[in-house]
Amino acid sequence: MKWEPFSMKLILNIHAHLDLSKHLDTTVYTCLTMAFYALCCLGELTVKSLKAFDPKKHVKCSNVEMDVKDRHDLLMTKIFRVYWAQQDNHTNPKTALLNHFAINNPTSESHLFTWKHPKGMRPLTQTEFWKRVSGIVKGAHLGNLKGHGLHIGGTLEYLLCGVPFNVVNFMGRWTSEAFTAYLHKHVLILAPYLQPNSYTIV
Numbered sequence: 001m002k003w004e005p006f007s008m009k010l011i012l013n014i015h016a017h018l019d020l021s022k023h024l025d026t027t028v029y030t031c032l033t034m035a036f037y038a039l040c041c042l043g044e045l046t047v048k049s050l051k052a053f054d055p056k057k058h059v060k061c062s063n064v065e066m067d068v069k070d071r072h073d074l075l076m077t078k079i080f081r082v083y084w085a086q087q088d089n090h091t092n093p094k095t096a097l098l099n100h101f102a103i104n105n106p107t108s109e110s111h112l113f114t115w116k117h118p119k120g121m122r123p124l125t126q127t128e129f130w131k132r133v134s135g136i137v138k139g140a141h142l143g144n145l146k147g148h149g150l151h152i153g154g155t156l157e158y159l160l161c162g163v164p165f166n167v168v169n170f171m172g173r174w175t176s177e178a179f180t181a182y183l184h185k186h187v188l189i190l191a192p193y194l195q196p197n198s199y200t201i202v
Contacts, residue, residue, distance in 0.1 A: 006036060006153030010142055011091045017136045020096075023104055027115040027124050028132045030100040033093040035150040036157070037084040039172035042150060044082075045113065046126040053111045053123040061101075062108040066094070079112070083171070 011032060018025040031045050047053050065078040076083045077094060086094045104121075106114035111123035122128075137145055151172060158168045168174075 005156050006145060006149045008089075008091055008157060010145075010153075011036060012089070013140065013142055014133060014136050015090050017140060020099055021103065023116040024128070024132060026096070026100045026103045027113050028129055030093065030096040031113050031124060031129055032133065032150070033091050033096045034079075034084065036091070036154040037087065037093050038079070038082040039151060039154045039158075039168070040082055042126055042129065046129055047111060047123045049125060050122055055109055058123070059112045060109055061106050061112050061114075064097070064112065
């Protein structure tokens, strides 16, 4: 099934409806931006239930390696086998993550998206994440979206910025069939590659 993709504009709209001084809101927004830029499926970052957190399986705060440099001194953040780079607007996942750490103060071995609930610290469940996001999306009439649209939306964002197909495919850990299925709908991705100066006729 082809989900409607998230976009940077949509994330900024959601940001405008969140209060990042609140425990749940800042956690949800951190997860949202990280999933988008790291090309993660929501299930990779959240847990299925409050009691489902497994420190050997799920992402923990101690798994975050911030400001990792490459040979050109470019900075990235690494979490397990996914990466993302700092952005220059309100969708910046680094700013969101640092705010989440300050507001919720999870321990190093806690689930990365642990937040302060009135009844105690809780890992972020996929249900809780989507309840908050979908409430904003529906209330503000922002579209008809599902969680998998984050993975797709991040993929489209990188492609539209000119990141090569093979790099995005690797980053998003797509199977070739699933990856190409979404490209047929998005002529804007293919347009730059189809111009006369973008290829050589042999």
